[in-house]
Amino acid sequence: MSDHATLERLYREQAPAVLRRARQILHDEDEARDALQEIFLALVDRFAFEERGGTTAWFYMRTTHFCLNRLRDGKNRARLRSEHGAPLPTSAPPRGETVMIARDVLARLPVELAEVAVYYYCDEMTHDEIATLLGCSRRHVGNLLARLHLEPTAECG
């Protein structure tokens, strides 16, 4: 299959989840759509990617990293400081609901904790799934989640 056809297939398979997750993390439709396009445009330039846990997992990680970086850039941070954040959920959310974590919370958390917060609260992944994506042990994931719950920002609101 040509690169063009492969990209088309990847877009059909992965783009809905990329956009959904970008919306959850960024809370902004235009920024989420921009993230979607940027992630796929980057594939055109360098059509190869490491698959840790499979293609879908790779797109989950890429989307998470891209959006968290967006949240951390100076321009966004300045705006975020003036926004009021919603509380971070502290228990498993109702099934089928779209969960959003306050973007200012994510922007302030250490990178690794922000990543775990997204995987745990938004994607409702198991410890094993998170461990696979992060390339660490299940125990380390448990430690990160314990730290996440100790973060003052995790209890905000």
Next chain:
Amino acid sequence: MMPVENRRDVCLSHLRCDQLLNGELGHAAEATSRAHLAECVGCATRLEAHVQERARFAVPRRVPRSRRGIATAMVVAAAAVVVGVVVLRRSPRDEVVAPLGDAATTRVKGAPSIGFYVKHREVVRPGAPGEIVAPGDALDFTASIDHPAYLAIVSIDGAQVASVYYPAGDRAAPVAPGQAQVLPQSVVLDDVLGRERVYGVFCDRALAVDEIKAAIARDARPPGCVVDALTIEKRR
């Protein structure tokens, strides 16, 4: 009630749902997931939400214009100016459909189009141009159009035999305006292998499907109709 952590360990995460739909789970993991889906309404609902999310997804991919493409276009334009005359010739096939390889990027914005999902061994995935499918796979077609019309879907298989995939009735079925609307019937693919062209024929009136099929079989566009096409490759 099952404790939250226990439920998280057995229920399907969003990642697992996407992996299942993309056919990435191994046999054992897929079987486990399917067994759980059969008894967990919450997870079945979540998976269905993912399927619907894909069906409704209508954000086109931004395709960068390559430098080589720009250079080629400039050379062609310059040559046209030098010659002074440009003759455009369209083959009968060109009148019916755009070339498959360019279909995703050269479709006119707002033009009617078809898409599809493939169900292979209980796993549903979105179809793409040139999708590899297998005998026995089920196809669920989608239609996108911005005005009311009548639709028929006709296939020319690897043996050059024309078949009507949609609708089941004698005449093209009405289709309402909307993006990626899943049509209310599936097609199970037969054993004829090879490249297959699938034509979505959007008409301004309810033409007889036999008339539409006959026109497509002879590379003609039925009167009052707009045609979109895609290709699948059937292999064992």
